[in-house]
Amino acid sequence: MKNNNNKQNKPVKFAVLATDVLLFSFYDNELLVKLIKINRPPYFKNIWGFPGGLVKPKETAEGAVARIVFEKAGLAKKSLIHLEQLYTFSDIDRDPRGRVVSVAYFGCLSWPDLQKIEKTNNSELKWSSIKKIDKLAYDHNQMLKVGLERLKSKVAYSTIISKLIAREFTLTDLETTMEIILERKIDKRNFRKKILKLNVIQETGDKKIGFKSRPAKLYRFISHKVINIELI
């Protein structure tokens, strides 16, 4: 039973349609992504990968992702605040068990909005810093590459960052989150001038206190919608 006899040559119309989801969050100055332990001997033994699963006959790909995020990624249904299609991966050998085409999605979650259980790491499910990711199952390293590229481009050219940070944030929070995701330094004074002129954030009136330095004004995004706009 060690051969790949699932990889059939029969001219059936096939196929197995799956979906995988890259869930991003941000905590403690690190961009995180949700990983699940994959155990499918003989091909994958105790290797990490993205949550995924088959799309059911009566589900859209997006519907399947919503279900998988809940059932497999261990998130409450209401937690998924931003989800978009990333890319469809159809390499013939991407799954050694047989032909599986995967529609990958990516989602963004605000860490402070997560419940305690959703933040917990264990042997089956964890939030991993993208800096610490090694070999993943299937073609998930390739997915991660595509996903990170897309996330970076969206962080620079849209308000998607609003889905990754706390509802209320200081300008420094916003700046450093963007710096870490984009992997480059942003000039503090120019960033503040620009973001304030764009009319996408507003002061809450409150300040962040108790941090052994001058209290910082808190801001929030005016709209919950992700709009395309050059942020930096």
Next chain:
Amino acid sequence: MKNNNNKQNKPVKFAVLATDVLLFSFYDNELLVKLIKINRPPYFKNIWGFPGGLVKPKETAEGAVARIVFEKAGLAKKSLIHLEQLYTFSDIDRDPRGRVVSVAYFGCLSWPDLQKIEKTNNSELKWSSIKKIDKLAYDHNQMLKVGLERLKSKVAYSTIISKLIAREFTLTDLETTMEIILERKIDKRNFRKKILKLNVIQETGDKKIGFKSRPAKLYRFISHKVINIELI
């Protein structure tokens, strides 16, 4: 045999994976897209749609598109000079015959590079101005909307226009092609200053003559690669 008994409720893993392709070209001041006559009674009788077909078990989605472009869209294999994945459409009822998920691609073709047969319109295959498109089969109107959006954004922010125009072109050709695709006027002098400074096109040394007005210098794109750069 008039009911939709292909739309099964069986909990099979399913599925049928298909691909559809939006082939764009540009001729006579119009953005064109390739349509094929679809005849699948009782659902579709003599209605236009995009060329498409099933992905075979041993094909990637991109491979299937390359085949369909040749077999169904009537293009020589070498003609397809630019192809990229657009979006995967997985609405449950997008195909009334049953569950079919389609990975849509879009391609760009330079009209003068096409052979005569490839440009011909008949009752089964035609190039249609996107201004004259009415109801299409399946969810192809939605695909067209997504495709046009993507094409517009790429025309503004990449050199993809190089795949839609003749290899040698005047600055006015380039400008009007972009104007028509983007559906807005561009200032002639500012456009010329910008495009020339970007170092993406060069003079060929020749001029376009015989047009009852002053001959215009011809240019070509320096690189065949589509790069991301703000063109206008």
Next chain:
DNA sequence: ACAAAAGTGTTATCCATACACCCATGT
């Protein structure tokens, strides 16, 4: 000579960039 499209320059405004010091709080 006329029509038609090619080609060209200047100015004003806005935006991007570079850069360093004082302020308000906690300890």
Next chain:
DNA sequence: ACATGGGTGTATGGATAACACTTTTGT
């Protein structure tokens, strides 16, 4: 008093935007 991060302004150069006339050809 000191350490920490918050907050602010200006000057320069480059890009953008608005705008109209002359040139070269075909007829």
